[in-house]
Amino acid sequence: MSQVQPLSAMKNGFDAERVRRDFPILEEALPSGQRLVYLDNAATTQKPAAVLDASDAYYRHANANVHRAIHTLSQRATAQYEGARDKAAAFLGAASRDEIVYTSGTTDGINLVAQCFARPRLSPGDEILLTELEHHSNIVPWQMIAEITGAKVVVVPIGDDGSVSLADFKAHLSSKTVIAAFAHISNSLGTVLPVADMIEAAHAAGATTLIDGAQAVAHAKVDVQALDADFYVMSAHKLFGPTGFGVLYGKKTLLEDMPPYQGGGDMIEQVSFAGTTYNDVPYKFEAGTPNIAGAAALGAAIDYVSQFDMGEVFAHEHELLTRATEAMQAIDGLRIVGTAPGKAGIISFVMDGVHAHDIGTLLDESGIAIRTGHHCAMPVMERFQVAATARVSFGLYNTDADVDALIAGLESIQRIFG
């Protein structure tokens, strides 16, 4: 994806009102009778009817365990479960379906790589390179591994606008860096990181890379081979799919070289008390009865988003971002935190004299859902010396009317407190 979307590349024809109608929850009036203005897409996205139907259809018509029985339902379940793997491989641009490991989400994928890839390779004095804008999911698993192995977590600082500079990143790489793990897009500030260049620099230093794609997959085209990412993690629920499900992409040679994550059924080739051998990748990492409905629903979510050109989606969300940013900058006492050039559709902000939680509560009274707090990125709050921010995050179904409702709500809060 391009780091900066030029205004000339924007497409105005994206019909978000039509897209919105695919999402039953957005069509449902709130108890107050108001239209729901859902601006908390970085936390989770809403689900289109096609995804709800896929989950329901799995339980109604295919409910059985995968890979194990020869009966019809089991074959149906296996076809849905494995069919989604093909879709995920194509969606992320993987070279092979074997590079797609199912997880319970981004957090699980990062923990898997930390435990199975990094832990056996780390010695005292080795370094794990992160950036200051990471979500706690991409900090804490590395701190845990560092504590066990004696490795050190090194942090690339973020600039005053919330950007991560490639030069700074390079300056923090060294021959001791074993793994560099960083977000594709920041959930708290919307910064788009120069991931392709960061991956190239990390490889030049001999390090392996993990990209946290939680905030990227629903907003921009991702191609793991073009990026040359070693590992790339995502959550289905941020891509209009189900909660508790996700994908870890890993280069096959790396996955093959890693020990299993958990032991149990399906991840084995042969079990005996004399010794056990493991299944091939990716099954080696998928112990126990998996979330089959989750896979079926992720497959439907991928089919759903694949009808759109992700460049147009990014441009649409960029238009909403521009419209909202310009109007918010005109509100007295409102300050946007995170203004990196080319940022994605996320706006973190504070208002003089109003606690972020009060902003959230007052907007909710008008049917507007935003997120308030530290956004699981406490180091970012510390960096900008704020206890919390209010955060607006756009999705492909958001419209100009949603932005206008938000601005009217914020102006009214400013009148009350200002």
Ligand SMILES: Cc1ncc(COP(=O)(O)O)c(C=O)c1O
């Ligand atoms: C950038 C980023 N990384 C990781 C996560 C964790 O995702 P999950 O809770 O789905 O595992 C999130 C969720 O907000 C996120 O935004």
